[in-house]
Amino acid sequence: SREVYTTKRMQRVFAVRFSGDATYVFSGSDDMNVRCWKAKASEQLGIRLPREKHKQAYNDALLERYKHMPEVKRIVRHRHLPAAIYKAAKMRRTVVESDKRKLQRRIEHSAPGSIVVQTERKKKILAQVE
Incomplete structure (x- = not known):
C-alpha cells in the first residue's frame, strides 16, 4: 500500500x-x-530529476483538484492491508457492534434506571493511581 x-x-x-x-x-x-x-x-x-519533480507536483495537483469526484475518491481511499490485520479489524468491529446491540436490548427490556450506562470516555479508565 x-x-x-x-x-x-x-x-x-x-x-x-x-x-x-x-x-x-x-x-x-x-x-x-x-x-x-x-x-x-x-x-x-534520493535525487530526483526536475522532470520527475514536475510530474509528481502535477499528479498531486490533479488529485487535489478532482478529489471530490467519486472515481478519484474511491481510488485514493483504497488501502491494501494484510489479511490478518483486515480480518482482525473486521472481527473487532463485529464484537463491538454486538456488545452495543446487547447493551441496547438490555436497557430496552429492563426497568428504567436499573442499568447504569457508562460513557465511552469512562470505560477506557481502568484504575486511577495516586
Whole structure:
C-alpha cells in the first residue's frame, strides 16, 4: 500500500517521532529496537530529476483538484492491508457492534434506571493511581 507499513515485528510500538525535516518516522518497540521508516512510504528518496519533480507536483495537483469526484475518491481511499490485520479489524468491529446491540436490548427490556450506562470516555479508565 502507499502509506501502510506492515512487518512481523511491529506488534508492540511504544514511541513514535518524526525527524526534524519530517522525511522519516522513528519508532521504538519492546524488542529494544529503533526503526527508521519513510514518512511517505511510496515517496522516492534520493535525487530526483526536475522532470520527475514536475510530474509528481502535477499528479498531486490533479488529485487535489478532482478529489471530490467519486472515481478519484474511491481510488485514493483504497488501502491494501494484510489479511490478518483486515480480518482482525473486521472481527473487532463485529464484537463491538454486538456488545452495543446487547447493551441496547438490555436497557430496552429492563426497568428504567436499573442499568447504569457508562460513557465511552469512562470505560477506557481502568484504575486511577495516586
